Amino acid sequence: MANVVVVGAQFGDEGKAKVTDLLSKNADIVVRYQGGANAGHTVVANGNTYKFHLIPSGILYSGKTCILGPGMVIDPKAFIGELSALLKRGLDDANLKVSTCAHVTMPYHLLIDAAEEESRGNQKIGTTKRGIGPTYADKCARSGIRVEDLLEKDVLKAKLDWLIPRKNVILERLYNLPALNSKEVYETYLEYGQQMKKYVCDTSAIIFQSVREKKNILFEGAQGTLLDLDHGSYPYVTSSSPTAGGACIGAGIGPTIIDRVIGVSKSYMTRVGEGPFPTEQSGAIGEQLRQVGKAWAEVGVTTGRPRRCGWFDTVLGRYSVRINGLDCLAITKLDVLDEFDEIKICVAYRDAKTKEVYKDLPSITGCLQYMEPVYESFTGWRKSTSECVSYNDLPAQAQKYINFIAEQLDVPVAIVSVGQNRDQTIIIEDPIHGPKRVLTKNVK
Numbered sequence: 519m520a521n522v523v524v525v526g527a528q529f530g531d532e533g534k535a536k537v538t539d540l541l542s543k544n545a546d547i548v549v550r551y552q553g554g555a556n557a558g559h560t561v562v563a564n565g566n567t568y569k570f571h572l573i574p575s576g577i578l579y580s581g582k583t584c585i586l587g588p589g590m591v592i593d594p595k596a597f598i599g600e601l602s603a604l605l606k607r608g609l610d611d612a613n614l615k616v617s618t619c620a621h622v623t624m625p626y627h628l629l630i631d632a633a634e635e636e637s638r639g640n641q642k643i644g645t646t647k648r649g650i651g652p653t654y655a656d657k658c659a660r661s662g663i664r665v666e667d668l669l670e671k672d673v674l675k676a677k678l679d680w681l682i683p684r685k686n687v688i689l690e691r692l693y694n695l696p697a698l699n700s701k702e703v704y705e706t707y708l709e710y711g712q713q714m715k716k717y718v719c720d721t722s723a724i725i726f727q728s729v730r731e732k733k734n735i736l737f738e739g740a741q742g743t744l745l746d747l748d749h750g751s752y753p754y755v756t757s758s759s760p761t762a763g764g765a766c767i768g769a770g771i772g773p774t775i776i777d778r779v780i781g782v783s784k785s786y787m788t789r790v791g792e793g794p795f796p797t798e799q800s801g802a803i804g805e806q807l808r809q810v811g812k813a814w815a816e817v818g819v820t821t822g823r824p825r826r827c828g829w830f831d832t833v834l835g836r837y838s839v840r841i842n843g844l845d846c847l848a849i850t851k852l853d854v855l856d857e858f859d860e861i862k863i864c865v866a867y868r869d870a871k872t873k874e875v876y877k878d879l880p881s882i883t884g885c886l887q888y889m890e891p892v893y894e895s896f897t898g899w900r901k902s903t904s905e906c907v908s909y910n911d912l913p914a915q916a917q918k919y920i921n922f923i924a925e926q927l928d929v930p931v932a933i934v935s936v937g938q939n940r941d942q943t944i945i946i947e948d949p950i951h952g953p954k955r956v957l958t959k960n961v962k
């Protein structure tokens with residue numbers, strides 16, 4: 519029995535869904551604990567590509583309980599659309615559960631997200647425009663609609679009668695947009711509630727009972743550590759807690775229930791949206807990493823925006839190990855580096871103003887944009903890794919690169935992914951039952 523959190527260790531899109539899919543095979547329950555339809559999780563299984571936004575990627579295995587947890591924000595229209603497309607492809611919703619407590623993304627959240635972004639001008643965040651920020655803002659302001667409210671006619675009506683006129687003031691006066699019709703919104707969302715009803719329950723109770731029965735629970739993180747509301751590159755973050763600690767709050771469990779935390783990183787780095795990215799490569803190297811035209815080209819799954827690309831950053835990697843208490847790492851997309859003559863890796867930062875060198879991030883707030891990366895250079899292996907099935911199959915230079923990351927981050931690399939497909943995965947050590955990580959007192 520092991521309860522495992524899979525968490526993005528960079529800026530999102532690290533390949534979390536591929537790793538979740540791999541581990542789902544031996545899980546009984548797969549739980550999404552935060553975020554909403556801003557996520558875009560790709561799994562390639564037996565030649566079929568699936569792109570998940572709200573539904574846990576564990577749904578690909580029949581018989582697994584898949585939970586949309588209380589910490590999520592759910593756009594019912596997106597949920598119903600995603601689910602019906604999956605059902606058409608033959609997947610099974612018999613064990614799909616949605617928390618009563620998850621918050622609902624309403625039409626005004628979508629409109630306000632887009633209008634607010636527009637109004638920010640050059641201070642925009644580059645959101646996915648899925649209404650995430652405004653939904654979480656209403657949750658914190660205690661003005662949110664929860665999934666359970668969609669099932670209670672009178673409650674929903676009373677809440678919307680108060681909310682919609684207020685949201686219309688914002689839409690009309692602040693953003694010059696047409697007002698929403700309260701009755702239409704009420705009727706549409708009541709109907710969504712009826713369509714979702716059969717999935718809605720107290721998901722935390724299901725998880726706790728499963729803990730009692732010693733079942734295996736997998737927590738599928740969305741976004742990434744550096745997009746975390748508290749610990750990411752604020753304000754260029756999402757509005758939830760993608761980090762490992764978020765699994766407790768977002769799923770409704772205590773920290774003692776989690777046995778293991780696995781961080782997922784690409785062998786390089788990407789970011790979609792605005793915000794600092796010290797190792798970003800805007801020229802030919804960025805283009806080479808982006809691999810335009812390939813099935814897994816660096817293009818956002820949710821928005822289709824090109825991802826910004828750059829070299830692996832061990833300063834941010836160490837930060838991620840710290841914030842999440844990572845037990846081990848999964849490194850994805852090693853194959854993308856196959857054709858590089860030279861591969862760089864950032865080992866420290868130099869403050870552009872003071873010239874001081876930092877091995878660890880001095881502070882996450884405000885300073886990232888002044889940091890210049892200090893690189894070490896690796897000779898590329900110039901050989902395909904996509905057919906490698908074991909660590910020993912990897913070219914010596916690729917092994918050296920993986921070992922260097924493990925050493926720099928002071929965490930073992932348990933999994934290396936060398937292609938999109940399920941079977942293009944190298945297990946170096948058991949990611950779940952491997953030795954519990956022991957922190958060394960003094961890191962080199």
Ligand code: GDP
Pocket residue numbers: 526530531532533534535536557558559560561562813814815819850851852853854935936937938
């Ligand atoms: P997630 O949001 O973290 O689940 O990641 P995304 O699905 O947004 O983006 C990861 C992309 O990389 C997807 O297209 C995956 O199919 C693809 N991918 C994952 N692992 C590998 C790998 O090892 N090699 C290659 N070439 N593609 C990969």
Ligand code: IMO
Pocket residue numbers: 526529530531532556557558559643644645646647648649650651739740741742745754755756757790791792819
């Ligand atoms: P997965 O789960 C990468 C980014 C957006 C923007 C910022 C805020 O696929 O890794 P939001 O819409 O959340 O308010 O946008 O966060 N972002 C992601 N970037 N992967 C994601 O999800 C992301 N979800 C949000 O681009 O910079």
Ligand code: MG
Pocket residue numbers: 530531532557558559560819
């Ligand atoms: Mg993604």
